[in-house]
Amino acid sequence: MQKFWEKTPVHITLVIISLIWTLPSIGLLISSFRYQDDLLRTGWWTVFQHPFDFTQYHLGNYITVLTAEGMGDAFLNSLTISIPATIIPIAIACFAAYAFAWMKFPGRQLLFIIVVALLVVPLQMTLIPILNGYRVLGISGSFLGVWLAHTAYGMPLGIYLLRNYIGALPKDLIEAAAVDGASHLKIFTKIIVPLSTPAIASFAVFQFLWVWNDLLVALVYLGGTPDVAPVTIQLSNMIGSRGQDWHILTAGAFISMIIPLLVFFALQKYFVRGLLAGSVKS
Numbered sequence: 001m002q003k004f005w006e007k008t009p010v011h012i013t014l015v016i017i018s019l020i021w022t023l024p025s026i027g028l029l030i031s032s033f034r035y036q037d038d039l040l041r042t043g044w045w046t047v048f049q050h051p052f053d054f055t056q057y058h059l060g061n062y063i064t065v066l067t068a069e070g071m072g073d074a075f076l077n078s079l080t081i082s083i084p085a086t087i088i089p090i091a092i093a094c095f096a097a098y099a100f101a102w103m104k105f106p107g108r109q110l111l112f113i114i115v116v117a118l119l120v121v122p123l124q125m126t127l128i129p130i131l132n133g134y135r136v137l138g139i140s141g142s143f144l145g146v147w148l149a150h151t152a153y154g155m156p157l158g159i160y161l162l163r164n165y166i167g168a169l170p171k172d173l174i175e176a177a178a179v180d181g182a183s184h185l186k187i188f189t190k191i192i193v194p195l196s197t198p199a200i201a202s203f204a205v206f207q208f209l210w211v212w213n214d215l216l217v218a219l220v221y222l223g224g225t226p227d228v229a230p231v232t233i234q235l236s237n238m239i240g241s242r243g244q245d246w247h248i249l250t251a252g253a254f255i256s257m258i259i260p261l262l263v264f265f266a267l268q269k270y271f272v273r274g275l276l277a278g279s280v281k282s
Contacts, residue, residue, distance in 0.1 A: 029254065031247070039247050062255065081218065081230055086204055089207060093203065097165075102167075141223050145221045146221045158203045161199055169195055204267060235256070
């Protein structure tokens, strides 16, 4: 009982923080079921004055989003962008992390410091130079261009997380495999990758969520081409250039959450374990 009372302040604090953190999402959810005129006149919290008055709710916003022209193609485009833009940086980051952790070569520490330093470089600084390069190469407005961009933007974090995790694996295990004649490639594929699944899954969640929810990178490198527009661009076009139909965005936000939530819950058991191990060990 004494331990319970000692932990009570901590529990209360966590509950308060959780409520504050989820409050915007609650407001967004309530707004997604309200009529446009009601949204313009009153705040979402006013529904609690008459919580059981179901005439103030409707599914029209969701129906508008789901039946909008091109929304189905936009979901497919988002998957077409997100899946390769998650797999490619994971593959490259895994090889790089193994090299930084277990291979000896000149300038290894300097290169790793440069990779970590790239984490603080704002991606907005790179948009115009890369876009100009894409136009010269003829890949502007294509899936290839946005795949390469997301790969470059996501790799510094991936290399940092995976290098810390892989570097913390038992040294004796790696040395024993090397003594038995295993090459670096075999050690990587047979030992490193299976043992690094939690860290890989953690980075996969981060990368997929970022790419799926991205608007800026897709808008810059894909433009407004409907054939390759993801969900974020499609929703942006639906609300109008002046945001006059922003009530549609509330429903679209929750519809677009479905795929990221499925990814997160599928990899949830690896997420915390891989993130903590990659953060506190070196």
